[in-house]
Amino acid sequence: NNRLQALPSTLALLKHLTVLHLPHNAFETVPDVLLQMSQLRELDMSHNQLTCFPSGLGQSPCLQTLDVSWNDLNTLPEAVFQLETLKRLDLGSNRFMTLPVGIGRLPQLEVVTWEGNLMRSIPK
Secondary structure, eight states, X not given: OOXXXXXXXXXXXXXXXXXXXXXXXXXXXXXXXXXXXXXXXEEEOOSSOOOBOOGGGGGOTTOOEEEOOSSOOOOOOGGGGGOTTOOEEEOOSSOOSBOOXXXXXXXXXXXXXXTTSOOOBOOO
């Protein structure tokens, strides 16, 4: 329960970091420094103020779990649908009105959490 809005660039020096939990902060976007962490497998950015993602997120080669629940997201960028190793995606309690069509392009996806959104339709 901090109020972090940014991370230092020196965090990228942690080349072997695989799990990073940053919930309950004040991030509005996923910090760019995280895109340099090539071994990151689990990222928890729940309970922040996320409204967007950096386009480079799709270049995270090992990311298997992404938790962005309890934010202000209403759309996902194409970059998220390039995460070929993603297995778990938590989008709960955001502002989504429909399930993103690109979700079907995540070949390893096993679990999607979706409750607490403003969903009105599921794409065909």
